[in-house]
Amino acid sequence: MAKRRKLVAPSSADLSKLEEEFRRETSVPEPAASQVRGVAPIAKIAAEAAAVSQPASAADRARQAQLEASEAKLQEAETDGRLLVDIPVGEIDADAMVRDRAALDADDMLELRLSISANGLRLPIEVYELPASDRMDSPRYGLLSGYRRLMAVRELLGLTEEAQFKSIRAIIRPPAETDAAFVAMVEENEVRSELSHFERGRIAVISAQQGAFLNVEDAVNKLFATGSKAKRSKVRSFALIFEELGDMLEFPDALSEKRGLKLAQALRQGGETRIRNGLAAASSATADEEWAVIDGVISTLDAPERDPKRGGRPRTTPPASGWRDAETLVTSNGITIRRQADADGYSLRFEGRQLDGEMMENLLEEIRVFLERP
Structure with a gap:
């Protein structure tokens, strides 16, 4: 049999040594020592966990939610x-x-x-x-x-x-996107301080040239999408003026709607070269003087330039403007307007090579404004 070891009770010196080592290994700094003295470690851990998980008051939770929402x-x-x-x-x-x-x-x-x-x-x-x-x-x-x-x-x-x-x-x-930025700019200025006719045409051309839109037509349709069809038609007319004469005009913003539409029509008829030559040869100090030069050139556009050395039949004098009869009116630019009446009301017929869809849209808009006038 194995020899059993005889147990010997520790002496008082051994007990003192063991107690000293235990105190040194488990000691905690003051004042924490006084707070946990006599408290089991598991109880201390449970108390700390409970303190961390303690729910906030209803008022604190409401304030926190309000801060997060703000x-x-x-x-x-x-x-x-x-x-x-x-x-x-x-x-x-x-x-x-x-x-x-x-x-x-x-x-x-x-x-x-x-x-x-x-x-x-x-x-x-x-x-x-x-x-x-x-x-x-x-x-x-x-x-x-x-x-x-x-x-x-x-x-x-x-x-x-x-x-x-x-x-x-x-x-x-x-x-x-660039196109949206241009639209926002135009909308803001139209509301704050209405753009002139020439400024509308100018920005349509420039924004298209910078690639914000496919072409001038696309620029006009998107920049002035909330405007009427007649308004967009006028913008296209002034865009043409900027494209053809923007570098020549001294007083472009002074162009009224009526003058601008007349000038655009002359440009569509091929009068750009003659108008540019007229502006280059004249010196205008005011907007009215500049328009007088332009209008003088436009008045000659109905007759194509002819070499005086060449022969040919004499030029036919265009019919005089005015009323031909009670139902027919001829304008100074050769457009004939015929009026007809029936049981339902009146109808107007417009004839002339100068007419196009854009001019008719502008005319209808003018008629609408006239009829809605108080």
Whole structure:
């Protein structure tokens, strides 16, 4: 049999040594030691876990939910471009897009500066963030709308050097396709300060040239999609004027609708060269003088230029304008209008080689305006 080991009771010195080693290994710093003295480790762990998992009060939970909802709404507003921010005027590139405004009226700008100086900027401008690759040391934002307001604030800063004009209130719109940006710019200016006929045609041509639209026709249809068919027809006429004579006209914005449509018709009849030659030979100090030159050339377009050395039959004198009878009217440009009456009312028939679909659309629009006049 194996020899059993005899157990010997530890001495008081051995007990003291064991107790000292136990205290050293399980000791905790004050005041924690006093807090857990007499508490089993498992009880301490359970108490800590209960403290962590203790649910917040109803009021605290409501406040937390409200904060989270507000943060989500703020993030959504920033993403959608609905936040107002103050941006240094030097951080905005006013020419990032070709503007639809061809010129700024000095009197209007003075009035705008006085208004902003007295009352502040009532309406923010709209900008979009330029791609980082395009910025480098250049402005961070491109101007979408509010060109006149930005120019007015910059002029006020130059005149006064006041700190309030170093920045401008703006809405940062999310990045958009080029065609959408042009549409937004035109819509904003049509609402704030109506564009001239020539400015509408000009921006349609330029936006198409920059590739934002397939062609001028597509540009007109999308830029002025909310306008009537007759309005888009007029824009196309002034777009033609910009394309053919934009570099020659000194007072294009002064062209009235009636004069512009007459000029566009002359251009469609092939009068571009003669009109350009007439403008080049004349010096016009006013819009009326410039139109007198154009109108004088247009009046000669019905008769093609002929070499006087060549023979031929004499030119037939065109019929005089005016009423031929009670039912027939001939205009100065050779269009015949015949009136007929029946039991249901009246009908008008228009005849003449100058007529086309666009002219008839404009005429119908004029008739509508006349009939709806109070």
